[in-house]
Amino acid sequence: MFRRREPVPFAFLAEADRFRSDVTPPPRERASAGQIAGRWLLGLTIVAALVGSLVVGMPALSTDTGSSAQQSQASQGR
Numbered sequence: 001m002f003r004r005r006e007p008v009p010f011a012f013l014a015e016a017d018r019f020r021s022d023v024t025p026p027p028r029e030r031a032s033a034g035q036i037a038g039r040w041l042l043g044l045t046i047v048a049a050l051v052g053s054l055v056v057g058m059p060a061l062s063t064d065t066g067s068s069a070q071q072s073q074a075s076q077g078r
Contacts, residue, residue, distance in 0.1 A: 031039075
């Protein structure tokens, strides 16, 4: 069977730890006060929507033990 002399195409990964670049990336741009306020507002809106859906959905999820004595007209045969 034919074998290659070096593992290809990932031979460069073995040398990645030894390679150091002298080019530094530019510094990150700081977010403005409006951007920070917008992120907070979006986060609060999402949290409020989740809490609101939970509050609205709780009555549908609760089991009513008192309504078991009442029967619908269809179950009474009318």
